[in-house]
Amino acid sequence: MKKVIMYLNQFYGGVGGEEKADYEPELVEGTVGPSIALSEMLEEGKVIYTIICGDGYMASHTEAALDKIGELLEGVEFDLLAAGPAFMSGRYGVSCAEVCNYIHKRYQKPTVTCMYEENPGRELCQQDKDMYIVKGHNNGAGMRKDLKQMTNLSDKLMKGEEILWAEKEGYFPRGFRWQIVLPEERTSAKRAVDMLKKKIAGEDYHTELPISVEEKIPIAPPRDGAKSRVAFVSTGGLVPIDNPDHIPSASSTRFGRYDLSGQTVLKPGEWKSVHGGYDQSYANEEPMLAMPLDALRRLEKEGKIGYLHPWFYTTTGNQTNRVNSVRMAKEIVEYLKADNVDVVIFGSA
């Protein structure tokens, strides 16, 4: 029998209403309120402890509250954390998200919470492989149904069964896309024509590629180059000839960082392009087409740029997706900040 810990706020934990919102975390052996029902519904495990904490306390003393929960759980073995359901209660939803994030990070255990789609706790919950927010009702009248949904998912997780896609299992999508195989006759050609017929007729259709629009960051205003500390970063795939960091020709997940201090040119034969999306022969013959070190040094000498950061950062942009691009950019920015770089020349392929 697997062991489940359940998190509840002061109200559902039976401590009291708003007047008890500052209630500090408490670990109760066994079940209270909703955890009684959850424990009864579970096939694969039962609730061994219930954590109760006031929503106000979690909101105003988050770190202390989580530390306290960590202390309370010392020596306690468990397999899964269930939290909520939080319905439309914003503070309760946020508390559930905080506790799920904390428990998942500290113990690497799966977490299941549940809330209404507009609950702000949804945004706060990390998107990790075994962290789930079940789609819940907006008030306590849906308690039983929400607990049933949480139970179904928790049982599957504890049995080690495959968790199917969000719509099928009833949780909110976490930003992951996986391929499934449909029956042979459901070809993409048939599906495309079916969707087109519906769109033409003005009937409802459901796109298979949900589109969420990205945040746009404005380009910084111009600066005086002579006073600037400049770095050169590129997605053109130029690397030392032996490609020491194994930068791939496409779909890169890593970048290289190469020291150019004291150098004034990049020599053919010492550098090559590994980029799989353009004809590399020009860059291989003249690496400075991809990283114009000679020109940058000249500008530095002429005082047109104040300082050239000694490292060159490079990866392959070819099919490299946004999530990895943003992560690599953030990692590169840390290096640049450490050298007070304030201008980046970004070379593409």
Place this chain on the structure above:
Amino acid sequence: MKLEIGNFHVKDIVFGRETTFKEGILTVNEKEAIEALNPEGNLKEVELQIVHPGENARILPIKDIVEARMRPDGRAVFPGYTGGMERSGSGQIYALKGMAVTAVGEYAGCGDAMLDMDGEAAGLTHFSKLIHLCFTAKNVDPSEDNDATFKKNLHYRLGAHLLAEYIGRAVTGQMPEEWEVYDDAATTSSELPRTALVLQVSAAMGEGLVTRLYGQDAVQLVPPMLHANEILDGALCGDTLFFGSMKLYTYDYQNLPLIKELYAEHGKSLNFAAVFLDVNPPVADLKTRASERIAVMAEMMNIDAAIVVNTANGHSEIDFFTTIIKLEEEGIKCVGHCMESPGHGGGMQSKIMLDERVDAVISTGADHVILNLPAKERIVGHLGTIGRDPYPGAWAYDPEYGPSLHEDGSLVIDSLMIAGHDGNAGWSNKVCMSY
């Protein structure tokens, strides 16, 4: 325009004294077939091999896959490529169904792929359901026998088309078992919405690498309008630039499921009015020019609705999105058809460009799936190309997965290796779901 495709169903292929087709059995005279595919002697050590669906076999590196055909009136099956330039898309052509002619080389580049005939990887592509008449060969000129990413494979690709035409002649003088008729004039109705297919071809890079239109490279192509019948009838031939998992092989053009499904609705719920080819030039202005050109043609043709197909990822996705947006701005209702790239962890944004105006898209699945595949008893071609050559979906070493090729012949690869994996012609029965 009326095209009649007369089908002969091939149940098996055997080697024998004479190249003939009788009672479902295709007999191939090896010597003659090899001479037909290699008329100028640009290939050496040419051998034929027959590979069956369900067989414990692995074919690589695959250069192109072609359906064997024969045109009773003597025109070339691939006009402008295997013979003189004449219009395709009308009249009669015979097709040998259930099989394909497949060119297998010695060195792989970015357009090359692998095909398993059984097991997990076989279930991910339509090509594993065909009997393959493969030829393996080496180039006489060794200039592409190296680790270059881009290989033209000119002799392999031409060889596959010549062999397909030679094999097609086995049915000379016989009556097809069934006819497929593509006649748009017969059922056109002025009441129904005029619908176009926008099909992205490979046109981004140098000569010798890209899709062929009547035998000519589609480099610098400004989007043209074609009749669907021309595409089913040899006007387009495969490229060697897009990755083998996502590109359209000549076989795909000859059997394009999206064209067939649109034809099935022609005169019923829509009028299938035109095919526009989209391209993927590397320069932003040329991308816009192409999308605008398609929008202008669509306006001139009074198009009401369109299916827009994306056949490569990376910057080709910009062409795909831009074209849909331009068409939607013209009031044309579009459905996109594309693969997704959520990455091995599934957590990456699916396309490099996203736009809310693109509100109806069919997902053909994920283009990067890690596959652990057992060794095969039979290898057609060269297993040693894995790790040595720049396939997009195999590597000499990876910090997470180690080498692609293990000592026992088993593999850990990306689905980019699998010929036809993405089913971008409309074959795919896969879809990505949100998790």
